[in-house]
Amino acid sequence: MRNKHTHILLLLFIVMYACSCKTLNITRYYHHHQSVLDSIEQVYTHAYKQKPFSIEFTDRRFDRVSMELATDSLTYIYEFWVGEDRMQDTLRKYGFDNFAVNNLITNMRSVNCTWINNLDYYTDERKHTLTYVTLWPRAFNFPFVKKKYYILTYFQQPQYFDSEGQLLVGRKMRRVRKINAEVFRRINDKVCYTLSDRFR
Amino acid sequence: MKSTFPLLLLTFFLSNLSLASTGEPGRSTQQEALAYLRTIRLPDSSIYWPNTRGHLFLENLRVNVQDPLGMYQGSNTNFCGYAALSYLPLNYDPLRYVKFMLTLYEEGQATWNKIKFTPSPEVMLAAGTLRFKGVLDIRHADQMWFLVLADHFRSYLNFFHRKFHTGSEDTFWAACNLGKFNRMIRQLMGYKIKAVGSDLIRPGIKDLYAYLQNAIQTGTTFLYVNNTYLHVKNHDKSRFSFPTHYIVLTDIQQIGDIFQIIYWDYGGRTLRQVTPEFLKKIIFGVTYCQKDTHEE
Numbered sequence: 082m083r084n085k086h087t088h089i090l091l092l093l094f095i096v097m098y099a100c101s102c103k104t105l106n107i108t109r110y111y112h113h114h115q116s117v118l119d120s121i122e123q124v125y126t127h128a129y130k131q132k133p134f135s136i137e138f139t140d141r142r143f144d145r146v147s148m149e150l151a152t153d154s155l156t157y158i159y160e161f162w163v164g165e166d167r168m169q170d171t172l173r174k175y176g177f178d179n180f181a182v183n184n185l186i187t188n189m190r191s192v193n194c195t196w197i198n199n200l201d202y203y204t205d206e207r208k209h210t211l212t213y214v215t216l217w218p219r220a221f222n223f224p225f226v227k228k229k230y231y232i233l234t235y236f237q238q239p240q241y242f243d244s245e246g247q248l249l250v251g252r253k254m255r256r257v258r259k260i261n262a263e264v265f266r267r268i269n270d271k272v273c274y275t276l277s278d279r280f281r
Numbered sequence: 282m283k284s285t286f287p288l289l290l291l292t293f294f295l296s297n298l299s300l301a302s303t304g305e306p307g308r309s310t311q312q313e314a315l316a317y318l319r320t321i322r323l324p325d326s327s328i329y330w331p332n333t334r335g336h337l338f339l340e341n342l343r344v345n346v347q348d349p350l351g352m353y354q355g356s357n358t359n360f361c362g363y364a365a366l367s368y369l370p371l372n373y374d375p376l377r378y379v380k381f382m383l384t385l386y387e388e389g390q391a392t393w394n395k396i397k398f399t400p401s402p403e404v405m406l407a408a409g410t411l412r413f414k415g416v417l418d419i420r421h422a423d424q425m426w427f428l429v430l431a432d433h434f435r436s437y438l439n440f441f442h443r444k445f446h447t448g449s450e451d452t453f454w455a456a457c458n459l460g461k462f463n464r465m466i467r468q469l470m471g472y473k474i475k476a477v478g479s480d481l482i483r484p485g486i487k488d489l490y491a492y493l494q495n496a497i498q499t500g501t502t503f504l505y506v507n508n509t510y511l512h513v514k515n516h517d518k519s520r521f522s523f524p525t526h527y528i529v530l531t532d533i534q535q536i537g538d539i540f541q542i543i544y545w546d547y548g549g550r551t552l553r554q555v556t557p558e559f560l561k562k563i564i565f566g567v568t569y570c571q572k573d574t575h576e577e
Binding site for chain 1 (some may be wrong): 337356412419549550551
């Protein structure tokens, strides 16, 4: 009887462990993969300036990739298998940099980066841009658990933070800035992070 | 009691007749609206809209008239219904839109198609203060337009959010169900519309492709869709099965087994290839205007 209770308790513990959300030290993760992550940001920012686009991995194995390719009149949304010829043809057709996009896809897969995009934000009526990089580390892939993402934001210039490391609107306006309705925290002067249940 | 029935019937008939007769909005061109805007000088502040800056307001009106497809609802807001609705005045009657907005700015109230808009003090204070919404941050006319529409047109979805509070633009205060959306088009724009669908149950359209093709050829076509599938934000397998977003469908083509659709939302047009099953799954409502064929 006692043995049966022990088994039930053990089973409960395993289920609870599987359902719990394992946390990841994002600062450590960032520093560990800094060269790849920073390279992704640099390649993306440069390629985006030529022609705007975003990349999303739609599955957990990072085999399916969806791209939003912006042209003057339309944004095209296409989904491909990684490495598919159709993807290369499409990129060429709309004048996107195949080399940069393929480089990004390879590097994004290697660090579990599921989404990259460019976002506009405004300070004192002036437009600024940031690069929005979403990580979907495998540590979060538990059944019955709402998917969680770590989001990194790369700013063009150093930002201001409060004593708790929260991103502020500016030096004079000491109000917490929200991006996509999330509060961000400092990793370094130009890179911030947050934990979100949405990748974009 | 018996005599009231014909009277009710007559009232119903007359009310429908009057709705139909108001369905012809005054039409104007982009050039007329821009020419009118060039004659306007506004003070940079208004006693009615203390946080709305005149120069941003005017610039926003000019941008909307020049590029009607560029109107952006703001990130994470519930303004999609009002943004989709704006497709009609910005494309087909920009002068009326501009005059309405300027009257609203200068007098604190304005009338459109016999509907008098008297915004609440909370909304007047909020216009110009919405932040972290992308380009909407500096589009003070759009902030005012969305807030005024949401403040005036109410439905059961807004029942528990009667007054505007800071952040209400992201809540049910600004939500727009299909009935309210259709009511806004009918009353505000004066269009005669045809609509199918509901807030919870998908419309039983047998040949979706033929239906949508016909709708687009007839007039401006709006789709009420489940955005968790269209604009995916997480990888969860289980998603809510109700509509949350409005888009303007501008084209649909059948290519083999798939549909290629072009739609407007979030300040731009998107081309996407989807399966018929996917499209059926996301559509909860279709509304199309029956009067703008000869306007285009």
